[in-house]
Amino acid sequence: MDPTPIAPAYGAGILLAIAAVAVLVLLFLIIRLRMHAFVALVLVSVLTALATQIPLSDVAFVTTYFFGKTLGTVALLVGLGAMIGRLLEVTGGAQVLADTLINAFGEKRAPFALGVAALLFGFPIFFDAGLVVFLPIIFSVAKRFGGSVLIYALPAAGAFAAMHAIVPPHPGPVTAAAELDASIGLTLLIGTPVAVISWYVGVFLFTRYYGGKIDVPIDDSLLTGRKAGEEEKADERPGPLPSFGLVLFVLLLPLLLIAFNTVLTTLVQGGTLEEATWIDALVFIGQTPIALLITLLFATYALGTKGRSAAQVETILNDALGPICAIILITGAGGMFGGVLRHSGIGEALSDSLADLGLPLIISAFFIATLLRVAQGSATVALTTTAGLLSAGAASADLSSIDLVAMVLAIAAGATVLSHVNDSGFWLVSRFFGMDVKTTLRTWTLMETTLGLTIFMLSLILWYATP
Numbered sequence: 001m002d003p004t005p006i007a008p009a010y011g012a013g014i015l016l017a018i019a020a021v022a023v024l025v026l027l028f029l030i031i032r033l034r035m036h037a038f039v040a041l042v043l044v045s046v047l048t049a050l051a052t053q054i055p056l057s058d059v060a061f062v063t064t065y066f067f068g069k070t071l072g073t074v075a076l077l078v079g080l081g082a083m084i085g086r087l088l089e090v091t092g093g094a095q096v097l098a099d100t101l102i103n104a105f106g107e108k109r110a111p112f113a114l115g116v117a118a119l120l121f122g123f124p125i126f127f128d129a130g131l132v133v134f135l136p137i138i139f140s141v142a143k144r145f146g147g148s149v150l151i152y153a154l155p156a157a158g159a160f161a162a163m164h165a166i167v168p169p170h171p172g173p174v175t176a177a178a179e180l181d182a183s184i185g186l187t188l189l190i191g192t193p194v195a196v197i198s199w200y201v202g203v204f205l206f207t208r209y210y211g212g213k214i215d216v217p218i219d220d221s222l223l224t225g226r227k228a229g230e231e232e233k234a235d236e237r238p239g240p241l242p243s244f245g246l247v248l249f250v251l252l253l254p255l256l257l258i259a260f261n262t263v264l265t266t267l268v269q270g271g272t273l274e275e276a277t278w279i280d281a282l283v284f285i286g287q288t289p290i291a292l293l294i295t296l297l298f299a300t301y302a303l304g305t306k307g308r309s310a311a312q313v314e315t316i317l318n319d320a321l322g323p324i325c326a327i328i329l330i331t332g333a334g335g336m337f338g339g340v341l342r343h344s345g346i347g348e349a350l351s352d353s354l355a356d357l358g359l360p361l362i363i364s365a366f367f368i369a370t371l372l373r374v375a376q377g378s379a380t381v382a383l384t385t386t387a388g389l390l391s392a393g394a395a396s397a398d399l400s401s402i403d404l405v406a407m408v409l410a411i412a413a414g415a416t417v418l419s420h421v422n423d424s425g426f427w428l429v430s431r432f433f434g435m436d437v438k439t440t441l442r443t444w445t446l447m448e449t450t451l452g453l454t455i456f457m458l459s460l461i462l463w464y465a466t467p
Contacts, residue, residue: 003065008345009053015346019375019422022048026337026421030437037427037437038326041333045340052344066339070424071332074128078324078331078428080292081132084250084299086320091303093247094136098144100244101137110141111212115155115204119196121255122163128428129288130160133251135432142218149219150443151212153433158203158447161425162195165379166412166455172383176411179387180394182404184266190405194458202451211443219434242303250299254291261286330431334424338377341422346375361393362463365407366456369414377422382415402466409459417452420445 008015022044029040042063049059088094105113114137121130134156142152168174168188177187260282267273285294304313359367365386372382387408394407419426420441430440 003058003062003343005343005345006052006054012346015052015344016371016375018048018051018344019341019346022051022337022341023421027437038330038333041330041337041421045333045337048337048344049340052340052346054340054344062343063336063340066343067332067336069339070335071328074331074335074424074428075328076289077129077292078132078328079321080289080296081129081135082320082324083317084133084292084296085136086316087296087299087304088136088247088250089140090316091306092241093250093303094140096241096244097137097247097251098140102141102144107145110145111152111155111207112204114138114141114152115159115199118156118159119163119199121251122160123167123255123259127160127164127425129254129292131157131428131432133254133292134160139218146218148212148215148217149433150214150216151207154207154211154443154447155199155204157429157444158207158451159199161416161448162199162203162451162455165195165416165452166191166198166409167195172380172415173408173412175380175384176387176408177405179384179391180404180407181391182408183401186401187405187408190402190462191409194409194455197458198451198454202454203447206447206450211447214439214443216433216435216439216443240306242306246302250295250303253295253298254288257286257291257294258288259286261291326431330427331424334377334422334427338422338424341376342378342381361390361397361399362407362410362460364393365390365410366414366459369411370417370452371414373415374418374420377420377424379415379419379423379425383411386411386414400466402462406459406462406466409462410456413452413454413456413459415452416455417449418445419448 010018025047026040026044029035029044030037035043045063046059049062050056054062085094088097101113101117102110114134117137118130118134121134138152138156139149142149164170164172166173168177168184168191173187173191174184176182177184264273264279264283264286268275268279273279284290300313300317304316308316368389369382369386372385373379376382390407390411394404399407421427421437426440426444429435429444430437435443
């Protein structure tokens with residue numbers, strides 16, 4: 001459990017001003033002074049802690065706590081996922097899957113095919129884990145056709161973001177639905193088509209007409225460990241290409257394992273199944289880090305050892321970790337910055353000041369979640385805090401079951417827009433696809449906003465269309 005946020009030292013207005021100045025200082029350090037993003041994030045996190053009057057004796061603990069918490073979530077997933085991706089890239093598995101997708105959908109529909117595949121994988125897999133496993137496929141397709149990597153990256157990344165934001169069993173929508181006493185099953189049934197439509201309008205069309213036209217060179221050194229133009233090592237050259245079925249199974253294995261966890265946990269919590277040892281075992285192997293570890297072990301045997309010695313396989317896996325160290329550290333520092341803002345009490349101060357806005361509940365849901373998202377970075381915190389804040393109002397308003405789902409969607413929409421430098425996911429996307437901060441703001445931040453606004457428009461239709 002996170003350390004209890006301090007009592008806000010200032011009102012919501014001053015805390016928001018401090019957060020805004022912190023973001024501007026961070027952008028100035030990184031963009032204008034060319035300070036390394038990791039150093040800049042740590043420095044601004046400490047200065048923000050001091051400015052919000054977190055006690056001096058607690059500053060070191062609070063900053064390192066949120067840094068460590070983010071690393072605990074990200075490092076295992078990114079590390080294991082990068083190893084799986086490296087094996088797929090080196091053995092030609094990613095190329096096999098890319099060729100199959102392209103042959104099935106055609107070159108012009110390749111970005112659409114990647115997005116649809118990511119939507120399917122995004123049901124049980126969280127955003128960061130899904131994206132890192134998909135990286136070799138994205139880069140394989142991008143290298144085959146050329147152009148900006150964003151043509152292929154944004155549809156896939158946006159698909160994972162859409163599913164993570166609004167479709168159970170992801171934690172944000174589940175918690176929001178529980179707080180508002182909305183049906184999780186109905187949220188799933190309605191949220192799934194909403195996610196698909198929102199992805200098509202807010203992500204795919206955005207990429208086609210704007211995002212994909214911003215030139216970001218294809219740089220897959222994260223996977224290969226090689227700089228542009230550097231030749232591959234002898235043990236990196238693929239032998240006989242693996243079959244499409246084997247490659248697909250490697251990708252589906254974590255999906256299936258995590259699905260076991262999700263379905264069984266839901267059935268036990270709903271009282272349909274009683275707890276048993278076999279259920280605990282399946283739930284255990286379906287936890288995301290364990291599922292990725294099992295997948296890595298299988299991929300190492302099924303793909304990596306074919307025609308290679310154990311020493312060569314070890315070298316391949318070791319080389320996968322080097323390029324991601326900076327990504328992990330920067331992402332951890334991004335989580336530190338957002339955590340400091342949350343610990344400063346900005347969420348509590350905003351909640352108190354926004355409790356009685358006098359707006360329709362559906363508008364308040366989006367507006368409050370947006371402010372919380374922008375102020376402290378975490379989409380999940382924005383979702384859960386807003387839902388808790390509005391739960392009493394929703395209970396007293398005698399809303400229909402569809403109205404409650406519409407509120408969950410509106411909150412999720414607000415928690416999606418304007419991902420920026422206090423969001424660890426912002427740094428993950430930025431570094432995965434080799435974008436500087438300015439380009440990430442022009443593409444990822446804007447795409448998350450169009451995605452969130454589309455979700456909100458659909459929630460309004462649900463809200464006002466039902467009697």
